[in-house]
Amino acid sequence: MFELQLMCPEDRVETLSEALDALDALSVSVEDADAQTDAEQALFGEPGMPAPKDGWQRSRVLALFDAREKAQAALELLLVQDFFSGCEVLGIQNVPEQDWVRLTQSQFAPVEVTSDFWIVPTWHEPPQQARTVIRLDPGLAFGTGTHPTTRMCLRWIAKQGQCGIPSTSLTRVLDYGCGSGILAIGAAKFGATDVDAVDIDLAAVESTVLNARANHVSVNAGLPETVCGVYQTVVANILATPLKVLAPLLWSRVASGGSLVLAGILARQADELIDAYAPYCQLHVADSEDGWILMTASN
Numbered sequence: 690m691f692e693l694q695l696m697c698p699e700d701r702v703e704t705l706s707e708a709l710d711a712l713d714a715l716s717v718s719v720e721d722a723d724a725q726t727d728a729e730q731a732l733f734g735e736p737g738m739p740a741p742k743d744g745w746q747r748s749r750v751l752a753l754f755d756a757r758e759k760a761q762a763a764l765e766l767l768l769v770q771d772f773f774s775g776c777e778v779l780g781i782q783n784v785p786e787q788d789w790v791r792l793t794q795s796q797f798a799p800v801e802v803t804s805d806f807w808i809v810p811t812w813h814e815p816p817q818q819a820r821t822v823i824r825l826d827p828g829l830a831f832g833t834g835t836h837p838t839t840r841m842c843l844r845w846i847a848k849q850g851q852c853g854i855p856s857t858s859l860t861r862v863l864d865y866g867c868g869s870g871i872l873a874i875g876a877a878k879f880g881a882t883d884v885d886a887v888d889i890d891l892a893a894v895e896s897t898v899l900n901a902r903a904n905h906v907s908v909n910a911g912l913p914e915t916v917c918g919v920y921q922t923v924v925a926n927i928l929a930t931p932l933k934v935l936a937p938l939l940w941s942r943v944a945s946g947g948s949l950v951l952a953g954i955l956a957r958q959a960d961e962l963i964d965a966y967a968p969y970c971q972l973h974v975a976d977s978e979d980g981w982i983l984m985t986a987s988n
């Protein structure tokens with residue numbers, strides 16, 4: 690493989706990426722050229738909100754071709770385009786053959802939720818002390834247990850029930866924004882008897898079905914409109930903005946005596962969430978990790 694490496698200002702990122710696509714690049718990736726320096730810019734997007742920017746002030750655009758001649762031909766065509774002024778050619782690099790599957794797998798080790806509750810990829814043996822295990826490989830949907838927000842939700846779930854002994858707060862559980870289904874599967878492993886998992890992304894719904902099957906638990910996965918009735922636990926690990934918009938809907942699904950568990954919230958966003966949910970319930974911070982918080986409320 691050969692990588693054509695270009696530097697490009699923010700306003701050309703979209704055009705240049707599309708042109709590389711049209712020139713038969715196998716893949717195009719865009720990186721912050723100032724990453725790991727003082728000039729690094731963090732760009733965060735939230736679902737339902739417009740992208741904060743097309744790219745970074747100085748973006749490195751990397752296009753992969755299966756032959757050096759193809760990369761060279763694409764470059765020659767780009768050099769005569771008006772939009773290419775302001776862009777810079779960094780070179781064409783040989784990308785050595787690697788065992789990409791093994792390399793990817795090596796980046797995912799078992800994740801500890803509590804000392805005896807672990808998320809374990811299928812290519813690893815569970816650690817000896819693991820009494821409850823979710824088997825999960827990284828896939829198209831979010832949720833491998835490596836993110837603190839997921840771990841905090843799982844810790845909360847683990848606290849509610851021990852494996853095989855249903856606790857009343859885990860009778861009927863709704864995982865709203867299920868991604869890989871990891872929270873729904875966790876709830877089922879800790880004794881939840883009726884678990885619904887929903888997501889706006891069909892790929893997430895499909896991942897949840899497959900992951901629940903692989904973990905031998907029963908989870909009803911679907912789109913948000915399939916939610917029905919009330920639940921002893923409603924857990925939603927999304928992000929602050931959608932969680933605020935979803936406040937009336939999520940709270941309306943919490944049964945009397947039930948709990949609402951919210952994650953995807955930065956510590957500095959706690960007050961915004963408390964205000965948004967104030968008409969319905971009183972949220973409080975129940976856990977925190979790496980600048981992220983878990984907020985809960987009881988009905």
Ligand SMILES: C[S@@+](CC[C@H](N)C(=O)[O-])C[C@H]1O[C@@H](n2cnc3c(N)ncnc32)[C@H](O)[C@@H]1O
Pocket residue numbers: 736830831832833834838839842864865866867868869870871872887888889890893913926927931953
């Ligand atoms: C951060 S992931 C969480 C995945 C998993 N529950 C976990 O804890 O790791 C958020 C998920 O919420 C979904 N999502 C975002 N907005 C949503 C909405 N308004 N309704 C339902 N799902 C939503 C996304 O598609 C994504 O799969």
